[in-house]
């Protein structure tokens with residue numbers, strides 16, 4: 580088995596984080612290739628790995644897979660011990676639905692609260708963005724109320740649904756979005772996960788700033 584994951588900047592690339600976290604939490608060994616976003620040769624560099632021109636990209640023994648959801652489906656097919664879906668059919672349906680909702684939606688959150696792990700600042704929220712934030716928090720609350728007795732994640736045990744929402748928790752932290760209980764349990768589980776802490780630490784040391792004002796110094800505590 581030889582797995583290579585092509586990712587963008589840890590500080591900015593939420594889709595890279597999802598694929599990377601999936602591999603890490605699945606216990607799969609992989610090599611990492613870094614292609615820096617928003618540089619002059621980005622398109623040329625990423626095109627060496629995928630025709631779609633976006634990260635993340637997985638290369639599995641010569642087979643190339645792109646898009647975070649395709650990468651997770653592929654790995655789950657090929658490596659049965661990989662992170663999967665909840666066992667209960669109703670919870671499975673719900674987990675699939677909220678994961679698809681995340682993958683295809685929440686555009687105002689993505690635009691207004693772009694992933695930038697190093698910053699701590701507030702920003703003005705449009706009604707649309709606030710509605711989407713409320714929707715995310717309702718999802719987390721409902722899942723925690725239903726499955727919280729079984730473990731710290733949305734469906735108790737860690738699943739693909741958690742992978743999809745981890746970067747949203749990091750955005751809420753960056754932009755000081757208040758998260759009421761019990762939805763906040765998901766924030767705490769995310770920030771306590773060693774692989775997330777590992778990603779966040781590396782994001783702090785990355786150079787590129789993309790014109791955002793990163794306002795966390797290197798020595799500042801980031802994990803709250």
Ligand SMILES: N[C@@H](CCC(=O)N[C@@H](CS)C(=O)NCC(=O)O)C(=O)O
Pocket residue numbers: 587591592593594595616632633634635645646647648
């Ligand atoms: N639907 C894709 C989204 C991938 C994506 O938009 N990746 C961003 C980085 S987080 C990217 O490569 N952006 C560069 C570009 O669009 O040129 C997925 O789930 O992987």
